[in-house]
Amino acid sequence: MRPLEGITVITLEHAIAGPFATRQLADLGARVIKVERPGVGDFARGYDERVHGLASHFVWTNRSKESLTLDVKHPEAQKILQRLVAEEADILVQNLAPGAAARLGLSYEALSAIKPGIIVCDISGYGNDGPYRDKKAYDLLIQSESGFVSVTGTEDEPSKAGPSIADISAGMYAYSNILAALLQKQITGRGQHLDISMLESLVEWMNYPLYYSIDGATPPRRTGASHATIYPYGPFPAGDGKNVMLGLQNEREWAAFCDKVLLRADLGKEGRFSSNSKRSAAREELRNIIIEAFSGLTAEQVIERLESAQIANAHLNTMQDVWDHPQLKGRNRWREIDTAVGKVPALLPPGSWTECEPRMDAVPALGQHTEAILGKLGYSADAIAELRAAGAI
Numbered sequence: 001m002r003p004l005e006g007i008t009v010i011t012l013e014h015a016i017a018g019p020f021a022t023r024q025l026a027d028l029g030a031r032v033i034k035v036e037r038p039g040v041g042d043f044a045r046g047y048d049e050r051v052h053g054l055a056s057h058f059v060w061t062n063r064s065k066e067s068l069t070l071d072v073k074h075p076e077a078q079k080i081l082q083r084l085v086a087e088e089a090d091i092l093v094q095n096l097a098p099g100a101a102a103r104l105g106l107s108y109e110a111l112s113a114i115k116p117g118i119i120v121c122d123i124s125g126y127g128n129d130g131p132y133r134d135k136k137a138y139d140l141l142i143q144s145e146s147g148f149v150s151v152t153g154t155e156d157e158p159s160k161a162g163p164s165i166a167d168i169s170a171g172m173y174a175y176s177n178i179l180a181a182l183l184q185k186q187i188t189g190r191g192q193h194l195d196i197s198m199l200e201s202l203v204e205w206m207n208y209p210l211y212y213s214i215d216g217a218t219p220p221r222r223t224g225a226s227h228a229t230i231y232p233y234g235p236f237p238a239g240d241g242k243n244v245m246l247g248l249q250n251e252r253e254w255a256a257f258c259d260k261v262l263l264r265a266d267l268g269k270e271g272r273f274s275s276n277s278k279r280s281a282a283r284e285e286l287r288n289i290i291i292e293a294f295s296g297l298t299a300e301q302v303i304e305r306l307e308s309a310q311i312a313n314a315h316l317n318t319m320q321d322v323w324d325h326p327q328l329k330g331r332n333r334w335r336e337i338d339t340a341v342g343k344v345p346a347l348l349p350p351g352s353w354t355e356c357e358p359r360m361d362a363v364p365a366l367g368q369h370t371e372a373i374l375g376k377l378g379y380s381a382d383a384i385a386e387l388r389a390a391g392a393i
Contacts, residue, residue, distance in 0.1 A: 002029025002359060007182070010085050011035065011065075011093040012072070012106075014042045016139070016164050017123050017198060018095035019061035020171030025091070025178065026064035027349045027358040033088070033373060034062065034364065035081065038069040038393060041366040052341045054363070057164075059344060063337050064359050068374075069367035069393050072104055076392040082106075083377060086115060091178060095123035098133050108193035118191040119181045121174050127197035137198055142166035146202040151209050153222045169201035231280040232257075235316060236290050242299035245314040246306055253311055254279070260309035261302075262293045338362035367393075 007030040011022045019034075019042065026032045036042055042062070047055040068084075070077040082105055085092055092111065094101045101107060101122065108120035122128055125137020143149050143160045153159030174196045181192035203210075212229070213219035225245070226234030233247040248254055251274075258268035267289070273279050279286055294302050299315070306313040315321065328334065328347070336343040337360050349358045370393055374384050387393045 004028040004030035009091040010089040016167035017170040021174035024175040032065040034065045063363045064361040066369035067364035074392040091119045093121045121194040123196045128195045139164040139166045142198045154224045166198045166202045170198040173201045231283045238299040239295045240298040243316040244302045247312045256309045261305045340365040
């Protein structure tokens with residue numbers, strides 16, 4: 001039995017933060033009913049067509065869910081949604097525009113009055129109050145507002161992270177807070193209102209550069225793929241044109257790096273490189289020394305030396321390299337999931353369970369479960385047909 005079997009989640013979600021949070025709940029066995037707009041659905045369905053015609057973001061964040069189409073502006077659809085929540089939901093998750101769920105009668109205040117045990121999780125850019133409450137928030141904008149972009153990139157140009165880390169961070173805090181609320185409910189019998197802000201989620205991840213620049217101190221430099229304050233730490237080219245990532249953390253590793261990798265034990269004794277702060281200050285000079293030492297070696301030969309010296313290192317992998325990664329294959333981390341266009345590979349969620357694997361069911365087609373869900377609520381085939389004709393579903 002999976003940990004969340006028997007728990008039902010109703011979600012009014014789109015894009016990434018909400019769907020990513022609820023997919024984690026589905027992985028653990030929860031029933032997740034995804035309410036989507038008829039004919040269009042979650043707009044992430046249209047982001048691209050890279051997964052055999054399906055959108056990459058949607059496939060990633062929506063497996064193991066049921067898709068119910070409702071036009072929530074239609075009075076009959078609103079009745080269905082309110083009844084579904086009242087009769088089925090243990091948890092409601094929504095990342096609609098601020099205030100939209102409340103206008104549908106789905107605020108925690110309204111729902112807890114009739115269902116004290118319900119957990120309501122609101123996910124938004126800036127939270128349910130404050131001066132930025134109604135400001136539009138997309139991942140790039142939150143990366144900027146949080147200060148992340150200011151310390152990421154090269155000296156000449158700031159950069160966002162490739163993946164949607166503001167959405168991902170908010171999704172994971174929503175997930176962990178929901179799990180905590182479920183534990184609290186076991187003790188108190190009452191639900192909880194969770195207010196998850198993308199800005200606050202990503203600012204939490206920014207605490208190292210925030211503390212580094214406390215009291216107006218100079219913030220960390222943008223150093224590309226290198227570390228802003230530790231050196232050598234980052235990418236270095238080998239003689240075959242490939243890059244190797246490496247990182248040193250202490251003076252013992254610095255001595256071993258000089259002796260066994262650069263084959264220059266004398267360098268480890270030089271005062272100009274005798275501490276991390278000195279090496280970081282002289283990084284351009286030291287980088288040239290390292291590149292010269294690597295120039296006659298292939299990337300694999302460099303990695304062999306680094307391994308021998310027990311220096312942390314990594315390949316600078318492409319996406320295809322990750323699909324083919326020997327560690328993921330060696331640990332049997334890939335599975336196949338069903339979609340409307342056939343099976344696609346999917347990575348097992350991080351973490352291993354001895355009793356059973358996480359749930360990894362199909363990615364739903366738009367409205368695939370509408371009739372089954374309405375039928376369970378007692379709607380006849382004729383009533384469902386009338387709702388469809390009226391545009392409610």
